[in-house]
Amino acid sequence: MSRRIVIVTAVHGPSAPLLPEAYASLREQELPDGWEWHWVIQEDGRTDEVRPYVPDDRRVVFRQGRHGRQGGPGVARTLALAHADGPYVKVLDADDRLPPGALARDLAALEADPTLGWATSRVLDLLPDGSTAGFPGDPAHGPIERGEVLAFWKANDFRAQVHPATLLVRRDLLLALGGWMALPASEDTGLLLALDAVSRGWFSEEVGLLYRKWEGQVTGQAAHVDPAEREARMAVVEARARALATSGWHWPAEAAGSPERR
Numbered sequence: 001m002s003r004r005i006v007i008v009t010a011v012h013g014p015s016a017p018l019l020p021e022a023y024a025s026l027r028e029q030e031l032p033d034g035w036e037w038h039w040v041i042q043e044d045g046r047t048d049e050v051r052p053y054v055p056d057d058r059r060v061v062f063r064q065g066r067h068g069r070q071g072g073p074g075v076a077r078t079l080a081l082a083h084a085d086g087p088y089v090k091v092l093d094a095d096d097r098l099p100p101g102a103l104a105r106d107l108a109a110l111e112a113d114p115t116l117g118w119a120t121s122r123v124l125d126l127l128p129d130g131s132t133a134g135f136p137g138d139p140a141h142g143p144i145e146r147g148e149v150l151a152f153w154k155a156n157d158f159r160a161q162v163h164p165a166t167l168l169v170r171r172d173l174l175l176a177l178g179g180w181m182a183l184p185a186s187e188d189t190g191l192l193l194a195l196d197a198v199s200r201g202w203f204s205e206e207v208g209l210l211y212r213k214w215e216g217q218v219t220g221q222a223a224h225v226d227p228a229e230r231e232a233r234m235a236v237v238e239a240r241a242r243a244l245a246t247s248g249w250h251w252p253a254e255a256a257g258s259p260e261r262r
Helices: 013-027 073-083 102-112 148-155 171-176 187-198 227-245 253-257
Strands: 004-011 036-043 060-064 088-091 116-126 142-144 168-170 200-212
Touching: 004 013, 004 073, 013 036, 036 073, 060 073, 073 171, 073 187, 088 102, 088 171, 102 116, 102 168, 102 200, 116 187, 148 187, 148 227, 168 171, 171 187, 187 227
Parallel strands: 004 036, 004 088, 036 060, 116 200
Antiparallel strands: 088 168, 116 168, 142 200
């Protein structure tokens, strides 16, 4: 398998004009010798709105979904896995940016410890005026043991202490869990909690993502906070994580027999 990190981005028309900024942040990334990144941009649907913003770069692949149908970012990202031919998959939303060094830090953490299945990092909100803002509650720099994210999420009104938009994950583990959840929102939180249920993770105290706050973002829409839908999303996300945690399957397989991993 190629020594590459595959960046997966789901995009729809309103966020397409921000792709050049995401691309610029990718071009600033430096990886160890022998490693490279490839970027898979998957449109959620099939329109003429996105292609004009796709960079002309051999490392960039652009694909579209079904004509006139939007399945949501989880469906788009999972479809993009068909073109993920490296050992690692990195999430990058179309409206976000990676600070310099983010990819190399994530890669170094997972390459150094084969018992880690995924990595996350500190996030700064990128505000409309160009300023940034952090928020309290980050975990300690270092490993995250199985079940820690779920416990925090449950105790803090369904807010995880690490951000799923920063995920770097081993491709085989991601595929074993079926990719992103088939939900209208919170599909990335569902994946994060599934990963937490079966594998150890990593948190970097270094800023790994600039998370754009703007009027067009999906999480800012009224439907995202509809109480009935939110309750249903959180219920299925939690049920899946708990079912995985009690299934007896852990990653990597040899960790399941180790008392400290139980």
